[in-house]
Amino acid sequence: EVQLVESGGALVQPGGSLRLSCAASGFTFSTYDMHWIRQATGKGLEWVSSIGTSGDTYYPDSVKGRFTMSRENAENSLYLQMNSLRAGDTAVYYCARGRPYYDSSNGWFDPWGQGTLVTVSS
Amino acid sequence: QSALTQPASVSGSPGQSITISCTGTSSDVGGYNFVSWYQQHPGKAPKLMIYEVSKRPSGISNRFSGSKSGNTASLTISGLQAEDEADYYCSSYRNSITLYVFGTGTKVLVL
Numbered sequence: 001e002v003q004l005v006e007s008g009g010a011l012v013q014p015g016g017s018l019r020l021s022c023a024a025s026g027f028t029f030s031t032y033d034m035h036w037i038r039q040a041t042g043k044g045l046e047w048v049s050s051i052g053t054s055g056d057t058y059y060p061d062s063v064k065g066r067f068t069m070s071r072e073n074a075e076n077s078l079y080l081q082m083n084s085l086r087a088g089d090t091a092v093y094y095c096a097r098g099r100p101y102y103d104s105s106n107g108w109f110d111p112w113g114q115g116t117l118v119t120v121s122s
Numbered sequence: 123q124s125a126l127t128q129p130a131s132v133s134g135s136p137g138q139s140i141t142i143s144c145t146g147t148s149s150d151v152g153g154y155n156f157v158s159w160y161q162q163h164p165g166k167a168p169k170l171m172i173y174e175v176s177k178r179p180s181g182i183s184n185r186f187s188g189s190k191s192g193n194t195a196s197l198t199i200s201g202l203q204a205e206d207e208a209d210y211y212c213s214s215y216r217n218s219i220t221l222y223v224f225g226t227g228t229k230v231l232v233l
Contacts, residue, residue: 037224044211047223058219058221107154111167111169
């Protein structure tokens with residue numbers, strides 16, 4: 001069974017840092033793109049970052065320069081280092097699997113983890 | 123990074139069909155066949171229902187179908203059931219820099 005389990009969410013002060021982790025199992029982790037997507041309470045989904053199988057990373061302007069996504073294939077783990085956190089970063093953060101490297105498809109996320117809550121507040 | 127536009131809510135009676143729209147631009151929905159749809163029940167993670175505009179993942183009921191015309195994609199739920207009551211989000215590939223964009227979300231109510 002494919003499974004993604006996030007951890008690391010916490011209450012952090014504005015300007016602080018936090019590192020999220022996502023443990024993957026049930027599939028060949030190294031052969032898939034991976035993503036982070038967040039959802040503020042009562043709000044919609046927002047794409048946060050993506051990493052390809054070769055380690056190339058992508059971010060929207062809202063987090064570029066503050067967030068860094070990485071992967072450790074030997075540990076089947078995904079990470080999101082978040083610096084200079086703002087109140088607007090408060091959300092549940094989901095990790096999700098994307099396409100395998102050999103697939104020409106794009107734009108889908110399946111499955112998703114259960115999410116981890118990040119709260120930025122003083 | 124503007125979101126794709128969805129109606130805030132759509133409702134229907136059990137057994138009926140409903141359609142949720144997802145309007146973008148020629149830079150996302152209209153430019154690529156990489157539209158996906160997600161179902162989210164309260165307190166749960168989103169679940170992939172449709173990918174590449176109209177393809178269903180294994181295990182997803184054929185009551186769910188997707189289509190696209192120009193810059194607008196649509197999700198149709200036929201034979202509406204109580205368990206279909208949830209929030210639904212569309213998503214599209216946008217470009218090699220922004221990558222992905224989500225819709226504003228639609229609450230489906232089963233009357």
